[in-house]
Amino acid sequence: GAVVSQHPSRVICKSGTSVKIECRSLDFQATTMFWYRQFPKQSLMLMATSNEGSKATYEQGVEKDKFLINHASLTLSTLTVTSAHPEDSSFYICSTQDTGQETQYFGPGTRLLVL
Amino acid sequence: GDSVTQMEGPVTLSEEAFLTINCTYTATGYPSLFWYVQYPGEGLQLLLKATKADDKGSNKGFEATYRKETTSFHLEKGSVQVSDSAVYFCALIIVRDDKIIFGKGTRLHILP
Numbered sequence: 001g002a003v004v005s006q007h008p009s010r011v012i013c014k015s016g017t018s019v020k021i022e023c024r025s026l027d028f029q030a031t032t033m034f035w036y037r038q039f040p041k042q043s044l045m046l047m048a049t050s051n052e053g054s055k056a057t058y059e060q061g062v063e064k065d066k067f068l069i070n071h072a073s074l075t076l077s078t079l080t081v082t083s084a085h086p087e088d089s090s091f092y093i094c095s096t097q098d099t100g101q102e103t104q105y106f107g108p109g110t111r112l113l114v115l
Numbered sequence: 116g117d118s119v120t121q122m123e124g125p126v127t128l129s130e131e132a133f134l135t136i137n138c139t140y141t142a143t144g145y146p147s148l149f150w151y152v153q154y155p156g157e158g159l160q161l162l163l164k165a166t167k168a169d170d171k172g173s174n175k176g177f178e179a180t181y182r183k184e185t186t187s188f189h190l191e192k193g194s195v196q197v198s199d200s201a202v203y204f205c206a207l208i209i210v211r212d213d214k215i216i217f218g219k220g221t222r223l224h225i226l227p
Contacts, residue, residue: 032156034158034159036158036159038215043147043149043151043161043164043206043208043215044151044159044161044215045161046158046159046160049157049158059158093215095158095159104153104159104204104217104220106215106217109214
């Protein structure tokens with residue numbers, strides 16, 4: 001079965017609203033989760049590293065106040081896109097990695113469309 | 116279905132050795148191909164990419180050529196350094212649906 005789940009899988013919202021995306025690790029506890037953004041037909045771009053119990057580490061150019069990350073527990077990290085605008089429309093993917101393993105477990109992704 | 120297969124690790128080499136990490140794929144249609152690198156404690160970073168057959172992606176001394184006839188995208192570097200120690204992921208994107216598919220990753224250890 002799936003190791004990492006994301007909810008919702010697809011969301012359409014109006015400009016100016018906030019959207020929360022959940023990422024859950026189902027089979028193991030993850031102290032670290034990663035959030036990526038994928039623009040249409042392009043590669044993944046790392047947005048931030050989410051650490052359980054501490055503040056997320058954001059990549060250069062990613063607005064911390066716009067993309068709020070909360071790693072509330074060892075199995076749940078959330079990404080909130082605040083005051084979403086059409087340019088935020090994208091595919092958001094989370095991933096995690098079991099300690100000592102090479103394999104990255106990716107969530108199925110959340111497609112966000114901001115009208 | 117669409118998939119990516121890459122050589123299992125760990126791969127251990129001495130500094131200045133030649134590196135090859137094999138990657139083959141199966142896909143319906145014409146995918147774009149990528150190599151990502153993950154350094155310890157960090158997220159994935161795009162290393163290089165190729166979007167059509169015979170394209171060569173290159174970055175930081177690494178190269179990979181999109182071989183449609185062998186459905187491969189092997190990663191190579193002529194002289195590795197200790198700082199290249201990381202996990203490398205091969206991936207493809209099926210253009211028609213944007214879905215990205217990753218290989219399982221190959222851990223590379225470079226000894227000084």
